Structure formats: C-alpha cells, structure tokens
Amino acid sequence: MTTLTDSSPNQIRAACEAASQAAPGWAAAPVVQRAALLRALADSLQSAREALVPLADEETHLGTVRLNGELDRTCFQLRGFADQIEAGRAQPVQDDPAVPGAPPAGRPRLTRIAVPVGPVAMFAASNFPFAFSVLGGDTASALAAGCTVVVKAHPGHPLLSRAVFELATAVLPAGVLQMVEGAGIPVGVALVRDPAITAAAFTGSVRGGVALWREANARPRPIPFYGELGSINPVVALPGALAANGAALATQLAGSIAMGCGQFCTSPGVVIVRDDEASQAFVKQLAEALAAANPHAMLNAAIRAGFNAGVARLHGRAGVKSLLALPARETAPGAHLVATDAASFLADEVLREEVFGPSCVIVTVRDAAETLQVLHAVEGTLTVTLWGADEDTADNRELVRAAQAIAGRVLFAGVPTGVAVTAAQQHGGPWPSTTNALTTSVGYAAMERFLRPVALQDAPGWLIAARGQA
Template sequence: MTTPLTDSSAEQVRAACAAAAAAAPAWGLTPIPQRAALLRALADALQAAREALVPLADEETHLGPVRLNGELDRTAFQLRGFADQIEAGRAQPVQDDEAVPGAPPAGRPRLTRVAVPVGPVANFAASNFPFAFSVLGGDTAAALAAGCPVVVKAHPGHPRLSRAVAELAAAVLPAGVLQLVEGAGTAVGVALVRDPAIAAAAFTGSVRGGVALWKEANARPRPIPFYGELGSVNPVVALPSALAANGAALATQLAGSIVLGCGQFCTSPGLVLVRDDEPSRSFVRQLAEALAAANPHAMLNAGIRANFNAGVARLHGRTGVKSLLALPAREAAPGAHLFATDAATFLADEVLHEEVFGPSCVVVTVRDLDETLRVLAAVEGTLTVTLWGADEDTPAHRRLVAGAQAIAGRVLFAGVPTGVAVTAAQQHGGPWPSSTNGFTTSVGYAAIERFLRPVALQDAPAWLIAARGQA
C-alpha cells in the first residue's frame, strides 16, 4: 500500500536547500570523531526502529521481511563502515610535497594537497532499495561522511518509509544536515537539481530520468557534477569449458540471480552469451527449466510492472528472436521470460541491447571469440560483466578480459552479478549508459570521493596543516 504524494512546493524545495546550505559550513568543519559518532548513531537508530520500519517498507514495496531486514542491516553496515573510513583518514586525504630551493621546475614551494566537502548534495532515492539506496542509503552516507549536508528526494514508491527514516535522522543529526523533499513528477527533481545551493547530485534509477536530470545539472549557470547510476544489462559470458564442467549448477545459480528481487536489481543479468555446442545447448535448457520453477514476488509498483510488460512484449515475436519461456503472471507477480537469438540479430537490433527491468533474460549464441567481443562492444556500457571459464592464462582469455573491462565497472570470474559488496575495492559504476560517470562508484568506500574536492595549499601556515591533521 502506498500513500499518494503531495509534491513539495517550489518554496519548500528552496527552503530545504537553503537549510542545507546554512548547515554546510559547520558540518564540514565537524571534527572527524564527532562526525563518525553521528554516523554510528544513525546506524543504531535505524536498527532500533526495525520493528516499525520493516513492516512499513513491506507494505509499500512487497519485498518481504527477510529481504528488507537484510537491507536494513546493510544500510547500518554502510553507515558504520563510512565512520570507520573517515576515522582512518579517508575524508581528510593529505599529500604533502616539501619545498625545494630554487626556481621551477627543479625548485618548488611547499604544496599540500587536501580535500574539502563540495557542499550540499541532492540524493535521489531509488525505488528498488528502500533502505540501502534511499534516505540513509549509500549516497547519503558517503556525502555525510565527506562533510556534506544532504537533501533527499524521497521515492514515490515508499513515501511513508522515507518520512519515517527522515524523522529518525533528524533526531540524531544537527539541524539542516538532512532534508527531505517529495514529488511523484519531474518538477521537484528538476527544481532540486537547479537550486543554486546544491553542489552535486547522486541518482539511481532509469536511463530516461537520469539523463534528463543530468542535462539539467549541466545546463545550470554553474554546472554541478551529477553521479547517475542508470540502466545495465550485465552480460554473462558462459564459456564451454565452464558449462561442460558445471553447467547444471550454473544454470540454477543464474536463474536465481535473474529472478532475485523479481529482477529489480541494477545488476540483474539480462544477457547471456553461449557458444553453439552441446554443453551450451544443455545449459540453456537447464536455465529455462530453473526459471520455470522460480516464483518471483510482486514488483515494486504498477508503473514498473507496466514497463516490464511492455519490455517483454517488444521481444516476443521479434524477428530473429525465439521465445524460450514466457510464464504467465501469478496473482500480482510476473512470470519469468527467456529469449534466444544469434549474434548477427543482436548486433543489428538495438532494442535487444536495452535493459528490461524485471525477470527477463536474452541468450545470444556466438560462434567464436571475435563474435563474443563484438556483442560485448555493442552493449557499450554496463555495471558488470561475468566471465565463466576464463580461469587459465591464454591469449583468448586475455582478449576476453580486455573486452569486458572496456565496457564494465566490475568483472566477475565466479558467481553472479547480483549482490554488491560494500568494501574499499568495490566499483559500482561503468561506462555510459550504465552511469553518467564511470570513473566513480556509488557503492563502497571510494564513493566518498564524489563529494570531496581537491585543493592545493601552497606555503600554508603551520596552524592550518596542524588543523588538517586534527580534524
């Protein structure tokens, strides 16, 4: 059950941004131990409110208490993790070059490179992760850790939960540090990105919505960075050696990944590349059987369900595309869909390159490595590529890895792409159109770098250098 939204007025959006701007100087100068303590206090408050928040989230998203309890814990883990990271110096990186007598280039003044918070950040909450990519999710945690206040645009798919979490945060954080605005249409988001107080924006959602806001961010009199995580098809390359050795288990594992969360993960595998041989054909049959036995839950909302229905309808009956599985809906839950085509058809039809957000996947049969690489290149940009069977050092595998790295932010050699670890080495962001900036990540502790701006201090006084070390 969802509650209809009343869009925040232009005055309310402006007031939220002004409050964040007023809070920015003090929050940016908050000593690191105090800032870390507040991040941990947010995590504690979130977990303490579990019994109220999880049922509310389930009413609005249909994701189920098991998934939502795990996601709440992940959100608390992220907040505590960023607290640990800033205590270790991640929010105050310092590179110090001592002075060298003489004129440049051999000589130089003392230069100390530091990082400063960019200022208020607009965070657009996601529909599919009502805790982990929402009011207190990863983007908010990273921005707060960097010393930036946040104005969150609540997602219309879970408005009551968003309000409850924002109220919880307001009881922990200093005034103005976290603000909430709401709106089901585009006006509130556009007003938020356009507001002169906003210094950066983070977004997780559709390609269409993200591109529109990205254009607004760049059209401002003073453009701002817009970190958008958009659509992704997440190809899985299943080499014959892997399928001959373990095809049945891999088919079961992949089917589980396709239907996980009813396919509503940004890392859901939507494309599988196989060869024209018996291990691959057997794997595809086993994949169809495993999907047929799966039972996806209801989708997040009627709009996402309608888009999914339209997406699979475009593929059924398409020239050169065979429908291997088209399960009927089970009450409110859609059935899984599996399609098959060849490389030539895939390369010629851009519709096949598009993400279908939900439990759907396209199998592409390729003849050889060259055709595999052409199909991957046609994807252009994706959050992940999974390579099964590239375990040995061969010229072919080196070419395949290079092709995967060219289009993806994360390359897997085992497992499936769903499930994104929160860690220092994580990269969740790939080349366009999977994200607007493939040089940054929205998951993991490097996410803080999006909201810090480097500044070089030349011949800085001793008190300033000492203050940086004590912050």
C-alpha cells in the same frame, strides 16, 4: 496507497537553504563527531526495525527477509563510513616539501587536501528502500565526506521515507539532512537547479537520469551529476565452465535473474554461449530453473507495465526464439527467456535494452570473435561476468580487455547480483550505465564524489596543523 505530495518551490528552496546554512558547520565538524553520528544513525535504524520493515514491505512487496537484510546492509554502510573517516579516508593529505631553486627542479611547499563540495541532492531509488534511499549509500557517503544532504524521497515508499527521515533528523544537527517529496518532474528539476546544491546523486531510469543530468549541466554554474541509469550485465559462459558445472551454474544464474523479481541494477540481462552441446544443455537447464522460480510482486504498477512492454518487444523481434514466457501469478509476473544469434543481437538495439524485471536474452555465438563483437555492442554496463576464463590464453586476455572496456566490475565466478560494500568495490561503468564511469556509488570510494581537491601552497603552520586535528 499513500502518495507523497509534491513539495512546493518555496519548500524546495527552504530545504536547500537550510542545508546550505548547515554546510559550513558540518564540514568543519571533527571527524570523531561525524563518525559518532553515523553510528548513531545505524543504531537508530536497528532499534526501529520492528516498525520500519513491515512498513517497507507494505509499500514495496519485497518481503521481510530481504528487507531485514537490506536494513542490516544500510547499518553496515553507515558504520563502515564511520570507520573509514576515522582512518583519514575523508581527509587525504599529499604533502610535497619545498625544494630550493627555480622550477622545475625547485618548488614551493605544496599540500594537496580534499574539502567537502557542499550540499548534495540525493535522489532515492525505488528498488532499495533502505540501502539506496533516505539513509542509503549516497547519503552516508556524502555525510561522511562532510556534506549536507537534501533527499528527494521516492514516491514508491513514502511512509517509510518519512519515518526514516524523522528518525535521522532526531540524531543529526539541524539542517544537515533535508527532504523534499513528490512524484512530479518539477520537484527533481527544481532541486537540481537550486543554486545551493553543489552535486547530485541519482539511481533510477535512463530517461529520468538523463533529463536531470542535462539540467545539472545547463545550470549557470554546472554541477557534477552522479547518475546510475541502466545496465544489462552480460554473462559470458564459456564451454569449459559449462561442461564442468553447467547444471549448477544454470540454477545459480536463474536465482540471480529472478532475485528481487529482477529489480536489481545488476540483474543479468544477457547470457552469451557457444553453439555446442554443453552450452545448449545449459540453456535448457536455465529455462527449467527459471520456470520453477516464483517472483514476488513488482514494486509498483508503472514498473510492472514497463516490464510487460519490454518482454513483449523481446518476444516479437525478428531472429528471436521464445524459450520461456510464463503467465503472471496473481500480482507477480512470470519469468521470460528468449534466444537469438550474434547477427540478430548486433543488428537490433532493442535486444540490448534493459528490461527491468525477471527476463534474459540468450545470445549464441560461433567463436571468440563473435563473443567480442557482442560485448562491444553492449556499450556501458555495471558488470560483465566471465565464466571459464581461468587460463592464461590469448582469447581470454582479449575477453578480459573487452569486459574491462565496458564494465566497472568484472566477475570470474558467481553472479553479479549482490554488491559488496568495501574499499575495493566499483559500482559504476561507462555510459549509459552511469553518467560518470570514474566514480562508484557503492563502497567507501563513494565519498570521493563529494570531496574536491585543493592544493595549498606555502600554507601557514596553523592551517596544516588544523587539518591534522580535524
């Protein structure tokens, strides 16, 4: 397997300096130009599909169907951000005219605008080699906001990273997109520490993300670090929903757990059910559906080793019953399902840790109060799914409040895998799912991470006019 050679400190410094030199010109570029270039990047990706998808499959084992869909999603994001900035989303203006008199009744004219923060460090993810990599959502949103980008390529797909980078630099002005390489920790640390970098975006492990977040905050001039770290995405399956549609929901949930071999940040890792007949029938159906799943090979040996260790810990815990522990099929792992009660889940933090792969923990609760206790114990998560909370009851209101307190996205139907790219999306949640619950890494609001508000007081007319013409 081809591996990336660690970029040297001089190469990292040169990449960051090139992005810094290009930053003023890119920030000042007319919106119509930035939008045209974003669309040109999408067109170039699509035109190179026949070469890029087989290369991605060789390096990630994700399958050509999935990878073609992911390439389409990446192109959709790029074009979507182009549409958004043409509509003025990257240049919001709040204008308060002057009012005669002294404060607080009177005031000067104040015009609130947004300016690009400057060069952004982007850490590519292993599990989405197109959509969260060199030209993925973080890069697209930063470019749309008017920021230059230095990508740290992921060592899980080095040849694809180089191919996409070459494609992109043939489209963009010189310096706007830079790339550094390597699996070594010093590469990421040097990138975050570089004085030219003004913000960082990361998708990956809790351990790696927390280390880089600390580096970002330890700089002489700290920078925002937008990290997506880990999530167990609880599903609360209420008795009414399971009594009405349990078999279909079990099949749907099994597909979500096994999707992409469980290597999604929104993969369901915990399912909360009641101790009743419909719920236990659902658990049996879920185990049967998972047993029939056929996960593909995992992204790399390190992730596979982490999965094996994680499920071994689950099966060995006190108060845990093993429902499914399928052996590996050649290079692909089998699915795993364990069950426990609320008291054991609350007492054992290992049961609340993300296991990256096709596994899930069933937690049986006695009542609504125990359901709330289990949710509160989860801490931060990207999603919570609530099946059966359709009626306006006191219990359902409490359940929704608890879900909103710990998650960035609350679902009332469907499964959490599959994250729509749209203006209303929120892909982020409280710690430890992300380092900043106020932002999203998916959807058009992702641009806001890389725009800094500035108030102009009694600004001259030419400056206000220039904002309107950009």
